Amino acid sequence: MQQIINFILRNKNFLLFFLLFGISLLFTIQSHSYHKSKFINSANFLTGGVYNSINNISQYFSLKSQNKLLAEENKTLRLLLQNANVQVDSVFIDTISFKTPYRFYTANIIKNTYSLTDNYLTINKGTIDSVKQDFGVISSKGIIGIVDKTGGGFSTVISILNTTSKISAQLKKSNHFGTLTWNGKSPEITQLIDIPKIAPVAKGDTIITSGRSSIFPKGIPVGIIDSFELDQAENYYEINVKLFNDMTNIEHVYIIENINSGEINSLFDE
Amino acid sequence: MNSIFSIHTIRFISLVMLQVIILNHINFLGYINPYIYILFIALFPISTNRIVLILLSFLIGITIDLFLDSGGIHAGASVLIAYARPVILKASFGAIYEHQSIKFNTVDFGSKLTYFTLLTITHHLVLFSLEIFSISKILLVLRKTLFSSIFTILLSIIVTIIFSRKSK
Known part of the structure; x- marks a missing residue:
């Protein structure tokens, strides 16, 4: 017994190093597999809050280009609206139960990386705004990624620039x-x-x-x-x-919820 | 002791903030970023208990990971250089290290450069191996290590020169 304690005391530096390195390795391996539960993500109060306050300042620098993007999108939407041949093939009793399978939310990107091999974005919508895992994220020009982890007011998004994204x-x-x-x-x-x-x-x-x-x-x-x-x-x-997207310059995004996804996924699970 | 403690707390927070707010967004030539937070580990007093240094390195690494959504890659690399620091110190400073009397302000420039270089290259090699995590992309790992190391070493030297107090 004495010898075991002596051994631990003698090698305490190495043992501590080994333990902490093992923990980091565990986190790293988890982060390389798709959708594994991990604790280290930026959708929490602290990092989300910091990124949010940084973004409050830095978004002013890209106001002009973001405005241009939004104006372009408005133009395409207006074109669609003008040229749409609205055909009513069924009548809805009330507008509340209007059956569209997709629901859209808007969000802002508060953190964006694109130089790593596994890139994640952070957006300023979370469980409070009923954003959940596996919601799609798009911008006006094209797809951005899929919601990964959700925190209270923030979520992380697996960017399409991520080697685990499919x-x-x-x-x-x-x-x-x-x-x-x-x-x-x-x-x-x-x-x-x-x-x-x-x-x-x-x-x-x-x-x-x-x-x-x-x-x-x-x-x-x-x-x-x-x-x-x-x-x-x-x-x-x-x-x-x-x-189509310039992934290095994105600010305003839309989150897509598929209302039928639960039903579709339950079919696959059986 | 108290003033040393507060100096290191301030250094910890300011290096993390500098890294997260500015340096992670440089992306020079698409992918080259300096990781200057390792200065915290490099400049930590030598006389302090090694256990404290290893724990604090883990803490600073995991904080950076938290901001970058990168799993545990920064924590792992930081813990490794914190553990390997005595070896690197001995290799770069030689005899002075044996007397435990190094002051980072007073040592000559050459051995300081060697020290930073060894520390940075070890850190970056582990960091990018863990980030890319694939042997078939070893060339990408080495390329990222090389360019980011140059950037980090340059910036570390500049920062230490700017913030060094003149010995009277």
Whole structure:
């Protein structure tokens, strides 16, 4: 017994180092797997509060470009409104139970990274605003990511610039679909894999979300094809997609809630 | 003791804030950021108990991780250099270290540069290996380590020169 205590006392530095290094390694491994519960995230009161107050100041510097983006979006929405052929094919008794499957919330990005291999954003909406895990996040130009952890007034978002992020996407002109991933290199280019060889792929084609997952509705723009090649087995294309979004300059985003997602996911669980 | 304690508290908070508010947003050439918070570990008094240093390194690392959503990569790298610091001190300062009498203001520039370089490169190598976490991307790890280290060392030297008190 005496010897064990002596051993611990003699090696206390190393043991403490070993313990703390082990804890850090555990956190690191957890952060590399998708949606594992982890304690170290920036959706808490302290970091969210700090980022919020920094953002209150720094948002003034990008007011002009953000205004321009919002004005552009207004223009497209106005165009849609003018040209919409509203066809009423069913009558709703009251407007409250109006059955649209998607609900939108607005949010501001208060922290954005794009230089790491696993990037996360922090937004200023949380459980108080009924934001939950697996809600989609888009901007006026295209997709941004998926809500990961939610705190009281803040949430973290897995950016599409994250090597663990996998989002279903498809070609706009045909229904061939694949998975959108990122190889960690350029914040402008993401990779679309698993597009079958027979798909008509051409440079400059538009990529949109496929609506096959319960997170994003179909047709959210992603980007255009920058270059493509067949993979080693020569069965699937690996496509480099140039994003519509400038991921280095985003401020105002929309959170999408799919009201039917619970029902869809319960079908898969059975 | 009290004044030393408060100096290190202020240094801790100001380095974390500097890192989070400014330095994480530099992204020079797309991905190069300096990680200057390791100055806290580098300049920690040598006579203090090693256990305190290891615990405080873990604390500063995990604080940075909290802000960056990066799991435990900064905590791991910081704890490692805190544990390895005596070896690095011995390698860069040699005999003076044996007498436990190093004052970081008074040592000559060359050995100080060696000390910062060794510490920074060890830290960044572990940091980026943990961040990228894949052997097949070893070149990316080395490239990030090299460029970020240069940036960090330059900035550390500048900061220590600016904030050093002249010995009378």
